[in-house]
Amino acid sequence: MTAEGFDAVIVGAGFAGMGAAIQLNRLGFENLAILDREDDLGGTWHVNRYPRLTVDIPTTTYSYWFEPNPYWSRLHAPGDELKSYADHVAEKYDLRRYMRFGTTVESARWDEDSQRWQVALAGGDTLTAQFLITATGYLSQPRIPDIPGIAGFEGRIMHSAKWDGGYSLDGRHVAIIGTGVTAVQLIPELAERAAELTVYQRTPIWVVPRVDFAIPAAVQRLFARFPLSQRLLRVLTDAIAEAGIFTAVVHYNWSKPLNRGAAQVSKLHMFASVRDRATRRKLTPDYDFGCKRTTFSNHYYRTFALPHVHLETTGIAQIEPDGIINGEGRKTVTDTLVLATGFDLWDANFPAIEVIGRAGANLGKWWRENNFQTYEGLSVPGFPNYLNMASPYAFTGASFFTMTEYQMRHMSRLFGELLRRGSDTFEITERASAAFHRRISRRLGDMVFFRGNCATSRSYYFRGNATITRPTSRRNAIRESMRFPLSDYHFS
Known part of the structure; x- marks a missing residue:
């Protein structure tokens, strides 16, 4: 040929x-x-x-x-x-x-x-x-976790990168594995729809408030008619985005106070959203701000204050056809398993x-x-x-x-x-x-x-x-x- x-x-x-x-x-x-x-x-x-x-x-x-x-x-x-x-x-x-x-x-x-x-x-x-x-x-x-029994789970399994939008989560008993950037976006949505949500966390993540807003149609028309106006906004957002990487990651040797300050902002954000001290302790990373991708959310921490949302940090011993056994041997009945386990x-x-x-x-x-x-x-x-x-x-x-x-x-x-x-x-x-x-x-x-x-x-x-x-x-x-x-x- x-x-x-x-x-x-x-x-x-x-x-x-x-x-x-x-x-x-x-x-x-x-x-x-x-x-x-x-x-x-x-x-x-x-x-x-x-x-x-x-x-x-x-x-x-x-x-x-x-x-x-x-x-x-x-x-x-x-x-x-x-x-x-x-x-x-x-x-x-x-x-x-x-x-x-x-x-x-x-x-x-x-x-x-x-x-x-x-x-x-x-x-x-x-x-x-x-x-x-x-x-x-x-x-x-996509990274698929190698957990004993996962192949025998009889409920629905979805990786965040292979999402089935036609599957209803309403009233489900959902478990999500992972608390990275994807999970930070996904967990509040799952909490709104599931009857019970269990979050299996291996590594907590620093989360800071997100500054976000709708861009009015009049501003969009301005950007379209006068492109320089959007260029000026981009110069600003470029500078802010790079400043975060340049200080928190690239030049940590002289920006340690800024990193510690960002971690404190995250802790204050968590304190304002989660009143339970034990839960805050579980959600607090033991590594420096900047080690993982900086994550922004105004909804993630407050999700863990909801009565039907449960945070598991003892690991997963095995998965059974109808649920998950945690590291202490306790079983949580589950019908939907979401894998927010990232990428290899x-x-x-x-x-x-x-x-x-x-x-x-x-x-x-x-x-x-x-x-x-x-x-x-x-x-x-x-x-x-x-x-x-x-x-x-x-x-x-x-x-x-x-x-x-x-x-x-x-x-x-x-x-x-x-x-x-x-x-x-x-x-x-x-x-x-x-x-x-x-x-x-x-x-x-x-x-x-x-x-x-x-x-x-x-x-x-x-x-x-x-x-x-x-x-x-x-x-x-x-x-x-x-x-x-x-x-x-x-x-x-």
């Missing part, structure tokens, strides 16, 4: 994948394939549909700078508006023509003879491409598919042997014509879009030089990759993950001595994406 050939294969039809396709189009590459295992575009905003899903930073910041949306209904827009925004971007930039849904990529292998990537699909088909870009996001592999980032998503580079180098193995390093959050030596967009040391500025757009700038400089030289391949040199990693590693000691008390946080932000967060400012990331030495890459 003859394999289809493309300029580039992009794995993932979320905002990172669409950003990569837009940038490649700007550079003149039109023969693209965007592959996604789901049945539509949008990535996490297509997959996640649970009640009260909202973006947890201002949507003025959580959007492309080059494609503002003046019609957000709220400062923190609901999930369906993010999906509509993704549809709008795909339509405006004519990206659906490249997309193939229900297409699972099993592996990609660099072929030295043809100087092309061989991309193997489930079902046996193969595509070839000059360039390979993986844009599978950070939160794309480090083990299943780095990388999300098998990637084999030059001389049989395996990316997953290489990352684990070399501390998950990447050059500027994109490139890895030994993997020609390959970029991984949601990678270690890539996330910056508190917004996924900030990361995506500085990577698009990096692509513009890199591919522009490739075209200028008339070359066919690029590959980051081992020297440049190692130098970048040494420089980044020197800054890790300032971060809360490695200087603060994060041992009990079970945060997906870091693993060992590696992190997904770039330990620099957003400004630094943008500047370097436009000025990195072209000699750091080998062109041939």
